[in-house]
Amino acid sequence: MLLWVVPRAKQLQSAREMSGRVIEFNPSNWAALWGVGIANKCVRDLAAAYTAFQMAYALEKENANVGRELSGICMALGKGEEAVRISREVVNRNPQNAGLISNHALALLIEGNIQEAEIAVESALRLEPEDQTTRSLAKFIAAVRTNQAPRPNRYPPVISPEW
Numbered sequence: 331m332l333l334w335v336v337p338r339a340k341q342l343q344s345a346r347e348m349s350g351r352v353i354e355f356n357p358s359n360w361a362a363l364w365g366v367g368i369a370n371k372c373v374r375d376l377a378a379a380y381t382a383f384q385m386a387y388a389l390e391k392e393n394a395n396v397g398r399e400l401s402g403i404c405m406a407l408g409k410g411e412e413a414v415r416i417s418r419e420v421v422n423r424n425p426q427n428a429g430l431i432s433n434h435a436l437a438l439l440i441e442g443n444i445q446e447a448e449i450a451v452e453s454a455l456r457l458e459p460e461d462q463t464t465r466s467l468a469k470f471i472a473a474v475r476t477n478q479a480p481r482p483n484r485y486p487p488v489i490s491p492e493w
């Protein structure tokens with residue numbers, strides 16, 4: 331396993347450096363900023379990923395991937411309110427995308443708006459009733475609503491270093 335991790339880490343660091351040079355040359359290159367965000371996310375540098383995705387989203391709001399990644403990093407950092415704002419903007423531009431609606435439901439859950447999260451996940455299921463990830467999210471939201479599971483304040487949950 332370690333043999334796989336080390337080359338990947340070096341490749342990701344190289345990608346971060348190359349993208350950084352592109353951004354120095356062209357600071358309005360949203361795609362390079364998005365790439366830096368992805369590389370930072372892969373090496374679990376969430377603060378740097380957040381900054382890169384924020385900058386990319388400020389430049390490019392029409393590409394759903396940019397907003398989805400920013401919202402996801404907000405969820406990972408426990409920034410529920412910002413995750414909801416961004417995911418709502420993305421869903422408003424892509425109202426038939428069940429995956430984006432499901433992500434919005436998760437952001438709502440993290441923010442603490444369980445009722446709206448249930449409405450959103452039901453909407454996603456109407457669009458894609460067989461999607462197992464969305465079905466699992468719907469069950470989890472219901473478990474939170476009935477106090478069978480604690481409401482998460484971030485996603486994914488923080489994993490202990492011992493894991």
